[in-house]
Amino acid sequence: MKFLAKLFLTFFYVNNLYPQSQFRDSSIYIYPFVKYLFCTGDYLRTSNELQRLIEMNQTSVNEDTLNFLLGKSFQKLEQYEKSDEYFSKFYNSPSPLKGFAIREYIKNQFLNKNDFYFYKLFSNAENYEWMEYFYTLKIAAKLRALSDSEIEKDLMNVRDISRQLFLAQHIAKMRLIEKKDPVTAGILSAIIPGSGKIYTEKYSDGIVSFLLTGIFGFLAYDNFSAGHKFRGWLFSGIGSFLYAGNIYGSIMSAKIFNSEKNDKYRNDLFDGLSKNNFFIDEIIFCP
């Protein structure tokens, strides 16, 4: 009888073991869902759910993991200041994620183009074991700004061969970026219409400019010589307008040429960094 009573009690307990609460209210359910959101790239909802989970204060999941995921989610959302807030919590933490978090923090400064703060932080970071990582991104930041001041000195501090090779290649590429001087382009076009465009490698534009300005110049001269003043002035007006446009166009063409080359270089650099995951080992959250 005693045994049956015990059995009944157990039965009653187990019968009500499955909580009636909804999936959204229980921390047991939220964390796996957060991982699902994170892995499917829905970072906005990941951050919302994580914040809710932290507020609940009843999760069995390590708080460092939650902070790291929050930092990563905000980083993916390009909300770098908020991301910093969560990664910086690792500064005085003994967490095994500390090394990763600090790297992500530095990466945030780089991605946020926060170069001034990035250098300041770098100068204070000499005691950290991930110093080499700072140098890598410091050089990358200089390359992005198309500056090579003291870059070799910085490169000496990067010992990892693959990083060294990557950076050295990009330093060489940066030095070889073709540049066209806008003033030269303007002067060339002022002397021979269209030659500034040819200098900036816009060959067809240059030929059209040359022909149009030449034709209208000739027509103006020819009409004035023949005493047809009205047509002379008409062609002079149009010709002068085209001549001025040709000079302005050449200056702009040189600027566009430079900006295209610089953008291409910056994109290559960024693609290279992304391909290498910014030289941070990936923590596998997603299966």
Next chain:
Amino acid sequence: MKLFFVLSLIFTFHITLKAQNNFDVKLSAQFNYAKEQFEKEEYFDAITEFKRLIFFDACKKFSYSANLFIAKSYSHGGFYKLAEEYFMRAARFSRSPRELYEVKLEALKMYLVSRDESKALNLISEITSRKDFLDFKNESMYWSGMAHLFFDHAEAAKMFFNQITTNEFELFNYVQFLNEICDSISANQKSVGTAKLLSYILPGAGQIYLGHYFSGILSFTWNALSIYLAADAFSSKRDFDGVMIMSLIWYRFYSGNIENTEKFAENFNSKVLNNWLNYLQFEYKGPKP
């Protein structure tokens, strides 16, 4: 011992059944909650809750509805690319032609709102040509007509509306009215071809035909002036000057006049269409995107 064995068996069976029931109840409750968010137009929360439902619904019992609601929520929020992705997922989980048809219809409504003409027209041809959608022929004709009306193809829209023949179709009364709208659009819009032809023959005439008198006169003046200059050059035996004026100055004004006419005609027709679309949006009581 026997009693113990039987009791254990009942106990295990009961727990398994109870657990499954509890889980199903929770999934249903989650679905209702998510749907409630959708109905309250809290689309962000609705998407979160439907995604939660999808995550926990291992048997994929709610996959079709949840994906469809997510797609509709994204569509309401203007995230058309994401909506499209979830419409495709919903279509994958549809269990009957009716469900698949629902997905296609909702996607079509989204393309109408987002003004994606090519995708809408492709979808229409798919909906109207599928044999398993024959049961929804009248409804699909209604929406195909509506889509053509939205994209300013009044004649094509009428063609679809006229294929709705049975009086039993609940939208039949609306169709009569939509046909009248198509007629009104066709009657009030001006032909782009006629306007351009007028401008080809007499620069500025196309603009005047469309009611843009100032632009028409200006266009005519520029063309006349450049022709006069060319004629003057030819008469002074300065043929090269004449050819240059014709090719570099007059041609610019002439082609500009035609482009200008085309733009004015398109704007004019858009205004006529937009007046009716405004009416459909705010006054029309029938189904609309």
